[in-house]
Amino acid sequence: MGTTGTVRIGVLDLQGAVSEHLEAVEAAGGAAVPVKRPEQLAGLDGLIIPGGESTTIGRLMEEYGFTEAVPEAAGEGLAVYGTCAGLIVMAREIEDGVPGQPCLGLMDIGVVRNGFGRQVDSFEADLVLKGLPGGPFRGVFIRAPYVKRLGAGVEALADFDGKVVMVRQGRCLATAFHPELTGDPRVHQYFLEMAARAGEGR
Numbered sequence: 001m002g003t004t005g006t007v008r009i010g011v012l013d014l015q016g017a018v019s020e021h022l023e024a025v026e027a028a029g030g031a032a033v034p035v036k037r038p039e040q041l042a043g044l045d046g047l048i049i050p051g052g053e054s055t056t057i058g059r060l061m062e063e064y065g066f067t068e069a070v071p072e073a074a075g076e077g078l079a080v081y082g083t084c085a086g087l088i089v090m091a092r093e094i095e096d097g098v099p100g101q102p103c104l105g106l107m108d109i110g111v112v113r114n115g116f117g118r119q120v121d122s123f124e125a126d127l128v129l130k131g132l133p134g135g136p137f138r139g140v141f142i143r144a145p146y147v148k149r150l151g152a153g154v155e156a157l158a159d160f161d162g163k164v165v166m167v168r169q170g171r172c173l174a175t176a177f178h179p180e181l182t183g184d185p186r187v188h189q190y191f192l193e194m195a196a197r198a199g200e201g202r
């Protein structure tokens with residue numbers, strides 16, 4: 001954490017829902033910075049990989065050197081949270097990806113891209129999030145993936161329709177839905193707490 005005690009969270013600013021996450025981090029009491037270059041990861045407590053298009057985000061991450069830099073920083077204690085396309089990018093295996101689609105393997109999970117069916121473009125559902133305070137959380141799903149394989153050490157925090165849609169492994173968190181679109185700060189607050197603890201360990 002910074003000297004002021006504020007948790008510093010970067011939002012990967014290559015493509016996708018960046019400004020919504022910056023606002024959600026601030027609303028949850030953190031300091032948010034858009035991240036366009038790997039050098040900017042230094043000094044952060046956490047990084048959010050936003051939703052968007054996982055093939056595009058993955059390709060741009062490769063081009064700018066993030067595919068090496070993010071796992072390296074995560075190894076040194078950076079907390080990482082991926083939403084939707086971000087969840088896909090964090091996985092070890094992608095089903096229904098495009099050939100050669102980059103993924104970081106930050107979490108020991110296998111995901112199904114567009115796992116709720118291409119025809120079901122988007123929907124909302126009330127979710128029960130394990131370990132988070134308060135009542136149901138409104139999940140906004142947009143061409144969402146789900147988590148099909150969970151390795152040892154991966155905890156399922158929410159499911160919908162028999163499919164796992166929120167997972168945590170150590171300092172990594174991922175949701176198939178978009179909390180940055182709901183105005184409910186609880187998931188971002190949860191991530192900020194993870195990131196604050198990750199910072200303490202460094």
Ligand code: GLN
Nearest residue numbers: 051052053054084085143
């Ligand atoms: N289906 C998109 C992908 O494969 C993810 C959609 C999203 O992030 N809202 O990247």
